[in-house]
Amino acid sequence: xxxxxxxxxxxxxxxxxxxxxxxxxxxxxxxxxxxxxxxxxxxxxxxxxxxxxxxxxxxxxxxxxxxxxxxxxxxxxxxxxxxxxxxxxxxxxxxxxxxxxxxxxxxxxxxxxxxxxxxxxxxxxxxxxxxxxxxxxxxxxxxxxxxxxxxxxxxxxxxxxxxxxxxxxxxx
Ligand SMILES: [Zn+2]
Numbered sequence: 001x002x003x004x005x006x007x008x009x010x011x012x013x014x015x016x017x018x019x020x021x022x023x024x025x026x027x028x029x030x031x032x033x034x035x036x037x038x039x040x041x042x043x044x045x046x047x048x049x050x051x052x053x054x055x056x057x058x059x060x061x062x063x064x065x066x067x068x069x070x071x072x073x074x075x076x077x078x079x080x081x082x083x084x085x086x087x088x089x090x091x092x093x094x095x096x097x098x099x100x101x102x103x104x105x106x107x108x109x110x111x112x113x114x115x116x117x118x119x120x121x122x123x124x125x126x127x128x129x130x131x132x133x134x135x136x137x138x139x140x141x142x143x144x145x146x147x148x149x150x151x152x153x154x155x156x157x158x159x160x161x162x163x164x165x166x167x168x169x170x171x172x
Pocket of ligand 1: 063068072073074113115
């Protein structure tokens with residue numbers, strides 16, 4: 001026997017467009033960050049929500065299936081304990097591996113737990129995700145500025161020579 005909450009969580013496993021995902025997407029649009037891609041399968045782990053241009057992967061994790069550490073929703077059914085234990089271990093190991101691979105690829109990985117979307121915690125959770133996006137945008141802008149400065153630097157070096165050539169031509 002599993003509890004109602006567990007049964008609901010189980011139904012949510014491996015599905016896209018789950019209620020928590022829809023909620024996160026709605027909040028992201030409201031915060032001014034549309035343009036995400038769903039189930040982005042060009043990178044490992046197929047992030048539920050991704051901003052490929054920014055290299056941000058957002059996972060909306062069910063507390064039951066991904067076994068949110070210390071969370072009251074991360075229950076273990078009383079029958080087939082060993083089966084569930086292995087299942088959770090496998091899921092958690094996979095999450096950890098996907099995160100590591102994505103980070104190696106230069107992606108920022110943001111994990112949102114289902115319990116963090118409850119009414120009381122929603123605002124704080126959205127703020128956290130938005131901060132992550134803003135921070136990424138700041139880093140991208142800084143990198144672009146650095147590259148631009150580098151290009152400008154090269155032009156500064158090139159220009160004097162050009163002027164030099166022009167003067168020489170005019171001298172003749
Ligand atoms: Zn949780």
